[in-house]
Amino acid sequence: xxxxxxxxxxxxxxxxxxxxxxxxxxxxxxxxxxxxxxxxxxxxxxxxxxxxxxxxxxxxxxxxxxxxxxxxxxxxxxxxxxxxxxxxxxxxxxxxxxxxxxxxxxxxxxxxxxxxxxxxxxxxxxxxxxxxxxxxxxxxxxxxxxxxxxxxxxxxxxxxxxxxxxxxxxxxxxxxxxxxxxxxxxxxxxxxxxxxxxxxxxxxxxxxxxxxxxxxxxxxxxxxxxxxxxxxxxxxxxxxx
Ligand SMILES: [Zn+2]
Numbered sequence: 411x412x413x414x415x416x417x418x419x420x421x422x423x424x425x426x427x428x429x430x431x432x433x434x435x436x437x438x439x440x441x442x443x444x445x446x447x448x449x450x451x452x453x454x455x456x457x458x459x460x461x462x463x464x465x466x467x468x469x470x471x472x473x474x475x476x477x478x479x480x481x482x483x484x485x486x487x488x489x490x491x492x493x494x495x496x497x498x499x500x501x502x503x504x505x506x507x508x509x510x511x512x513x514x515x516x517x518x519x520x521x522x523x524x525x526x527x528x529x530x531x532x533x534x535x536x537x538x539x540x541x542x543x544x545x546x547x548x549x550x551x552x553x554x555x556x557x558x559x560x561x562x563x564x565x566x567x568x569x570x571x572x573x574x575x576x577x578x579x580x581x582x583x584x585x586x587x588x589x590x591x592x593x594x595x596x597x598x599x600x601x602x603x604x605x606x607x608x609x610x611x612x613x614x615x616x617x618x619x620x621x622x623x624x625x626x627x628x629x630x631x632x633x634x635x636x637x638x639x640x641x642x643x644x645x646x647x648x649x650x651x
Contacts, residue, residue: 452478455478455480455497456478456497458495458497459475459478459479459497459498459499460475460478460499462498462499462607462611463475463498463499463607463613464499465499465613466499466500466501466504467498467499467500467603467604467607467613467614468498468500468501468504468600468603468604469501469503469504469616470613470614470615470616470617471613471615471616472616473501473503474501475499475500475501476501476502477499477500477501477502477505478497478498478499478500478505479497479498479499479500479504479505479604480492480496480497480498481496481497481498481600481601481604481605482496482515482601482604483508483512483515483516485512485513485515485516485517485519485538486512486515486516486519488519488520488527488531489531496604496608498604498607498608504600507596508596508597508600509545510542510545510546510593510596511593511594511596511597511600512597513538513541513542514538514542514590514593514594514597515593515594515597516535516538517535517538517539517542520532520535521627522627539553546587546589549587549589552585552587552588553584553585553586553587554584555585556583556584556585558577558578558579559578560583561578561579561581561583562578564581564583564628565578565581565583567632568628568631568632569631570583570631583628586626594622594624595622598620598622598624599620599622602614602620602622603618625639630643
């Protein structure tokens, strides 16, 4: 039976559904103006990430996601040029658990001595290193603390030539701190899981086994980097020229 009340209610519902899109647009516009483009981008990232899954994709899929994680982390891209859409639903633990690892990866990504980085990027990298040193006190000392004697033996082992007038102490040789291996053990699985999920839409199970290797450019001089990776570098060098 249709009562007067239910007709009004239905009518109200119809009127509301007509008004709603306009209202929504007006609200969205007001929101954009108030919060600025950055906030809108965040909202968009959230929308994209949560459309992919409601569960955290980094710890097996049984924990509800409440945050958005950019992976590969934005720190590894320069000049704010990260690819759009690589945003993933994550729980707080998985998201914040890679802060140092992400910073370290970002820091490493600027260690190429053949690139003349702009001051603004170098400044960012110094900040990263300072923040890493705060997380792991003594890191900077360990990183830059290679003595001239150590540098001499490293240079010989790596068959590095010195430029005219350059002393062994001048050589840009650094030591990979112990803690960096821990950070890479967080970074590599997270990156793999994000890419796996992005391309298969399947959340890797929490007990998934993962092998990874990471190499430095010193390893390259020692001939320890597999040919398949070296070949890749040649492609990158070719395409960036
Ligand atoms: Zn998680």
